[in-house]
Amino acid sequence: MSDLLANLNPPQLAAVTLPAQHALILAGAGSGKTRVLTTRIAWLISTGQVGPQGILAVTFTNKAAKEMRSRLAAMLPINTRGMWIGTFHGLCNRLLRAHHREAGLPETFQILDSADQLSAIKRLLKNLNVDDEKFPPRELMHFINAHKEQGLRAAQAEAYDHYTSGRVELYTEYEGQCQREGVVDFAELLLRSYELLQRNEPLCRHYQERFRHILVDEFQDTNRLQYAWLKLLAGRGSVSPETPAACVFAVGDDDQSIYAFRGAEIGNMRDLQREFELANVIRLEQNYRSQGNILDAANALIKQNRGRLGKNLWTEAGAGEPIRVFEGLSDFDEARFITEEIAELVRDGMARDQIALLYRSNAQSRVLEHQLFTVGLPYRVHGGLRFFDRQEIKHALAYLRLIANPDDDTAFARVVNFPTRGIGSRSVEALQEAAQRANASLYHAAASLAGKPNTAVTRFIALIETLRAETRDLPLPEVVDHLIEKSGLRQHYLAEKEGQDRLENLDELINAATSFAREEGAPLADGEASATGGPLASFLAHASLEAGEHQAGEGEAAVQLMTVHAAKGLEFDVVFITGLEQGLFPHENAAQEQGGLEEERRLMYVAVTRARHRLYLTHAQTRMLHGQTRYCLPSAFVDELPAELLRKINRAMGAGGQVPAPARAAAGSGWPAATHGLRIGQNVRHARFGVGVIVSTEGAGPEARVQVNFGSAGMKWLALEYARLTPA
DNA sequence: TTCTGAGGTGTTTTT
DNA sequence: CACCTCAGAA
Numbered sequence: 001m002s003d004l005l006a007n008l009n010p011p012q013l014a015a016v017t018l019p020a021q022h023a024l025i026l027a028g029a030g031s032g033k034t035r036v037l038t039t040r041i042a043w044l045i046s047t048g049q050v051g052p053q054g055i056l057a058v059t060f061t062n063k064a065a066k067e068m069r070s071r072l073a074a075m076l077p078i079n080t081r082g083m084w085i086g087t088f089h090g091l092c093n094r095l096l097r098a099h100h101r102e103a104g105l106p107e108t109f110q111i112l113d114s115a116d117q118l119s120a121i122k123r124l125l126k127n128l129n130v131d132d133e134k135f136p137p138r139e140l141m142h143f144i145n146a147h148k149e150q151g152l153r154a155a156q157a158e159a160y161d162h163y164t165s166g167r168v169e170l171y172t173e174y175e176g177q178c179q180r181e182g183v184v185d186f187a188e189l190l191l192r193s194y195e196l197l198q199r200n201e202p203l204c205r206h207y208q209e210r211f212r213h214i215l216v217d218e219f220q221d222t223n224r225l226q227y228a229w230l231k232l233l234a235g236r237g238s239v240s241p242e243t244p245a246a247c248v249f250a251v252g253d254d255d256q257s258i259y260a261f262r263g264a265e266i267g268n269m270r271d272l273q274r275e276f277e278l279a280n281v282i283r284l285e286q287n288y289r290s291q292g293n294i295l296d297a298a299n300a301l302i303k304q305n306r307g308r309l310g311k312n313l314w315t316e317a318g319a320g321e322p323i324r325v326f327e328g329l330s331d332f333d334e335a336r337f338i339t340e341e342i343a344e345l346v347r348d349g350m351a352r353d354q355i356a357l358l359y360r361s362n363a364q365s366r367v368l369e370h371q372l373f374t375v376g377l378p379y380r381v382h383g384g385l386r387f388f389d390r391q392e393i394k395h396a397l398a399y400l401r402l403i404a405n406p407d408d409d410t411a412f413a414r415v416v417n418f419p420t421r422g423i424g425s426r427s428v429e430a431l432q433e434a435a436q437r438a439n440a441s442l443y444h445a446a447a448s449l450a451g452k453p454n455t456a457v458t459r460f461i462a463l464i465e466t467l468r469a470e471t472r473d474l475p476l477p478e479v480v481d482h483l484i485e486k487s488g489l490r491q492h493y494l495a496e497k498e499g500q501d502r503l504e505n506l507d508e509l510i511n512a513a514t515s516f517a518r519e520e521g522a523p524l525a526d527g528e529a530s531a532t533g534g535p536l537a538s539f540l541a542h543a544s545l546e547a548g549e550h551q552a553g554e555g556e557a558a559v560q561l562m563t564v565h566a567a568k569g570l571e572f573d574v575v576f577i578t579g580l581e582q583g584l585f586p587h588e589n590a591a592q593e594q595g596g597l598e599e600e601r602r603l604m605y606v607a608v609t610r611a612r613h614r615l616y617l618t619h620a621q622t623r624m625l626h627g628q629t630r631y632c633l634p635s636a637f638v639d640e641l642p643a644e645l646l647r648k649i650n651r652a653m654g655a656g657g658q659v660p661a662p663a664r665a666a667a668g669s670g671w672p673a674a675t676h677g678l679r680i681g682q683n684v685r686h687a688r689f690g691v692g693v694i695v696s697t698e699g700a701g702p703e704a705r706v707q708v709n710f711g712s713a714g715m716k717w718l719a720l721e722y723a724r725l726t727p728a
Numbered sequence: 729t730t731c732t733g734a735g736g737t738g739t740t741t742t743t
Numbered sequence: 744c745a746c747c748t749c750a751g752a753a
Contacts, residue, residue: 060742060743061742061743062743087743088743113743114742114743186742189743190743258741259741259742259743261740261741261742262741262742262743360740360741361739361740361741362740362741363739363740363744366744383741383742417729420729420730422729422730424729424730425729426729427729544743545743546743547742547743563740563741563742564741565740565741566741566742587740587741588740589739589740590740590741599741603741624744625739625744626738626739626744626745627744627745628744
């Protein structure tokens with residue numbers, strides 16, 4: 001017990017041992033947030049204030065949930081497996097599985113990930129003969145999700161113009177389609193379980209009375225719906241105001257809010273303070289992670305944002321090294337510099353897995369990967385194309401889904417003709433019409449064709465029926481194996497030239513099923529029913545909710561590559577923030593959005609605060625983007641850092657000192673002739689857009705136009721006759 | 729019905 | 744550049 005609280009600083013100790021009341025902990029980066037959260041849980045349990053079953057702990061990522069679980073297990077001699085610790089989505093899934101009937105869902109309901117959701121929407125538009133030029137599927141998907149994240153059903157959506165009333169109508173149709181197919185998308189998991197609790201008073205009361213302490217990690221990332229969900233479970237919802245409220249312990253950092261794009265509301269922090277009448281807001285401002293210079297840079301950067309709750313990190317550690325800034329001639333050159341630095345660091349004894357390469361968007365990893373591969377440095381990419389997102393895995397899972405739930409049209413459409421079995425688009429269209437007439441699923445429509453001469457379709461149905469019968473009593477891994485074999489998937493990839501990797505992935509899927517069955521099969525702590533709709537359904541849910549972080553090469557110490565978003569919550573001795581260029585980071589799309597630049601700045605803040613000892617900021621003068629070379633200005637965020645903390649690195653021109661092609665051409669004679677004395681690559685100033693770089697030119701004389709990259713102001717084509725460009 | 733190649737298009741971040 | 748769609752041929 002006293003061990004538990006040892007080495008906590010005063011504010012941390014205060015937070016951990018707060019009496020039973022609502023609280024908000026403003027925890028800066030590296031201030032021991034996760035430690036406080038888990039120690040709080042351990043303290044509550046070990047002092048007998050609450051049993052493990054009375055705790056509800058919510059995080060955003062599976063990684064954070066797992067971390068919390070294992071730290072807790074290390075502190076307390078209890079089995080944490082039955083505890084309600086998980087992501088919002090994971091916990092909602094658990095709730096809906098346990099009460100699927102009350103929630104109006106089939107026992108084996110499936111979860112659509114974003115790709116599934118998009119294809120479901122495309123299918124819907126096709127079925128309804130809606131022009132997808134008029135209603136772009138992606139935009140529609142965003143519209144639907146944004147409404148769900150606000151807690152709004154189609155019936156409550158406001159149709160303020162003609163276009164929107166069309167979208168609302170499609171939202172209604174989409175709801176119907178999902179219900180018919182027995183599938184739910186990510187946002188639906190939350191909305192559905194919120195509605196379940198709201199409408200079912202006894203059930204809601206049951207959970208309200210059960211959870212005495214609700215702890216929320218990364219509270220700044222909650223959206224409206226998640227906040228409402230928390231409020232309801234804490235007994236502050238509309239169901240039964242007289243139920244004694246559970247204690248909400250929210251931990252967050254408004255400066256690290258980087259998920260506004262998926263509905264996160266920083267305003268929830270203020271609402272929490274007001275609506276829960278918080279007596280306590282505890283600030284954790286001592287940073288145990290980064291050295292002084294890094295922290296000073298982070299503080300200086302984030303100070304430029306307005307409307308912060310306010311917080312200034314400090315450290316007892318020394319100033320440490322200056323922040324290194326490097327400008328490459330090209331993205332390739334940047335990557336080469338990075339690998340050279342890493343090689344040197346590793347030579348000096350730095351562990352490879354203590355070095356992280358961060359970037360704004362996934363596409364940037366390619367050049368870095370290429371260079372790391374070339375010099376033979378082991379690396380690991382997080383995010384990007386995940387295991388469960390690979391097409392062969394999706395195909396295999398679709399067979400599994402079809403067996404668990406034949407009405408899942410997304411799964412049906414995916415594999416009805418894969419591997420090809422003579423059911424082309426015409427046959428599928430016919431099925432779709434039949435299904436729509438009967439208001440039934442594709443599978444149902446296809447099955448009712450039995451006896452008719454369309455043999456390909458009936459054979460497919462027979463195949464699925466046979467597979468279902470054959471796998472009924474098999475353990476999960478054998479089910480997976482059997483399906484891969486008998487569906488013809490293995491055969492198909494065996495015949496394909498490039499199929500080797502895919503076959504390995506399919507084998508890996510069987511392994512994943514094996515370890516899933518082993519872990520899930522273990523008995524739960526307090527004899528609680530796992531209530532998951534069977535091993536198959538729970539494996540499928542696992543596949544949708546945890547896109548599969550594990551990939552090959554996990555054992556080896558490797559350089560870590562990931563987006564800044566994925567790096568949140570992690571820390572490394574050495575961090576490279578790469579691609580610090582206007583238009584990339586901050587991203588040009590962010591400039592259009594309300595508050596977009598501030599969110600980008602918070603993102604930069606997150607990136608900077610990942611570093612313990614050494615931080616590199618790198619950018620390139622030119623970068624291959626969308627298949628063409630773009631000329632880039634350094635990111636404004638670099639200029640926002642105090643110059644005295646920075647040190648520019650000029651690489652000695654050694655063995656690798658040859659100048660890459662683009663720069664050589666720009667310096668010499670290779671580029672297209674100048675127009676009006678302006679050259680590609682040249683910096684220019686525009687009265688309205690500010691400073692930019694000329695990216696390309698077109699035409700000559702009075703018709704001449706130049707394309708200029710103004711970074712956050714965007715990419716513009718300007719007619720030289722009118723736009724008064726001056727060299728900058 | 730399936731395969732192939734041409735052509736057009738769009739692109740941030742994630743549970 | 745990478746993806747998808749479409750048209751035309753086998």
